[in-house]
Amino acid sequence: MTKREEKFYLIRSDILPESIAKTIEVKKMLEAGEVDTVNEAVDRVGLSRSAYYKYKDGIFPFNAMMSEKIMTISFTLEHRSGILSRVLQYVAEQGGNVLTINQTIPLQGIANVAMSVDMAHLTISTTDFLDGLQDLPGVRKAMIVGRG
Incomplete structure (x- = not known):
C-alpha cells in the first residue's frame, strides 16, 4: 500500500468551518499552557473531543510551517x-x-x-x-x- 500524497492549502480563517477554528483554539490553549488537559480545552471552546482528535494532526498555523x-x-x-x-x-x-x-x-x-x-x-x-x-x-x- 502506498502512502497517500499530502496536499496543503492556504485558507483564510474567516471561511473555516467552526470545528476547524475551534480545533485551532484548543491547540493554541494547550501550547500556551492555558489549560492542563484536552478535556479542559475542548470544554472551554465548546468542541467535542472526537472532533478535536479528528482534526488536530492536520491543522498547522501558517507561521509554524x-x-x-x-x-x-x-x-x-x-x-x-x-x-x-x-x-x-x-x-x-x-x-x-x-x-x-x-x-x-x-x-x-x-x-x-x-x-x-x-x-x-x-x-x-x-x-x-x-x-x-x-x-x-x-x-x-x-x-x-x-x-x-
Missing part, C-alpha cells in the same frame, strides 16, 4: 562548472548552513540536486531565499520539498 529550521530543497541545475558552487555560496551568504547534498549523475546537461539546509540563521525570508536561488545563473528550478 514557515518557521521550520531545516528545509529540503530540490534543484534542477545545468551541468556546467561552478553552478553548484554558486548555489552553496548563495546559501552561506544568506545565513543558511548546508547539512546534506545529494546529486544525481548529469543527463543531457541537467543535474538533479537535493539539499538539506539549516535555516535557523537565515537573514532573509524563505520566499526571498527561494527566489534568489531561482535567479542564480544555471539554476533551472528550485523548490522546497520538505521541512523538518
Whole structure:
C-alpha cells in the first residue's frame, strides 16, 4: 500500500468551518499552557473531543510551517562548472548552513540536486531565499520539498 500524497492549502480563517477554528483554539490553549488537559480545552471552546482528535494532526498555523529550521530543497541545475558552487555560496551568504547534498549523475546537461539546509540563521525570508536561488545563473528550478 502506498502512502497517500499530502496536499496543503492556504485558507483564510474567516471561511473555516467552526470545528476547524475551534480545533485551532484548543491547540493554541494547550501550547500556551492555558489549560492542563484536552478535556479542559475542548470544554472551554465548546468542541467535542472526537472532533478535536479528528482534526488536530492536520491543522498547522501558517507561521509554524514557515518557521521550520531545516528545509529540503530540490534543484534542477545545468551541468556546467561552478553552478553548484554558486548555489552553496548563495546559501552561506544568506545565513543558511548546508547539512546534506545529494546529486544525481548529469543527463543531457541537467543535474538533479537535493539539499538539506539549516535555516535557523537565515537573514532573509524563505520566499526571498527561494527566489534568489531561482535567479542564480544555471539554476533551472528550485523548490522546497520538505521541512523538518
